[in-house]
Amino acid sequence: MSWAYRFSTSAAKQFRRLPRDRQEQLSRAIEEMGEDPLKGDVLPVKSGKFKGALRKRVGPYRIIFSLAGSQRLIEVAAILHRTEKTYK
Numbered sequence: 001m002s003w004a005y006r007f008s009t010s011a012a013k014q015f016r017r018l019p020r021d022r023q024e025q026l027s028r029a030i031e032e033m034g035e036d037p038l039k040g041d042v043l044p045v046k047s048g049k050f051k052g053a054l055r056k057r058v059g060p061y062r063i064i065f066s067l068a069g070s071q072r073l074i075e076v077a078a079i080l081h082r083t084e085k086t087y088k
Contacts, residue, residue: 002034005074014079029058
């Protein structure tokens with residue numbers, strides 16, 4: 001059984017602002033998360049605004065998300081370009 005995913009308003013806006021090739025790369029990664037959300041380079045965020053959430057690395061971008069296990073739902077909170085200020 002696969003997982004569904006839902007974007008927050010800000011994550012959807014961040015996604016739309018990305019170049020088309022990056023949108024495709026991130027779309028593939030999110031679809032793969034539907035099978036197993038913890039597969040790949042997934043780690044918990046240890047500090048900052050998203051503390052307690054999970055992050056998946058996709059090239060220079062980070063998908064910040066949380067899991068609602070009872071609903072099998074991936075809630076995407078943000079899609080960020082990795083810089084020194086990403087998690088602050």
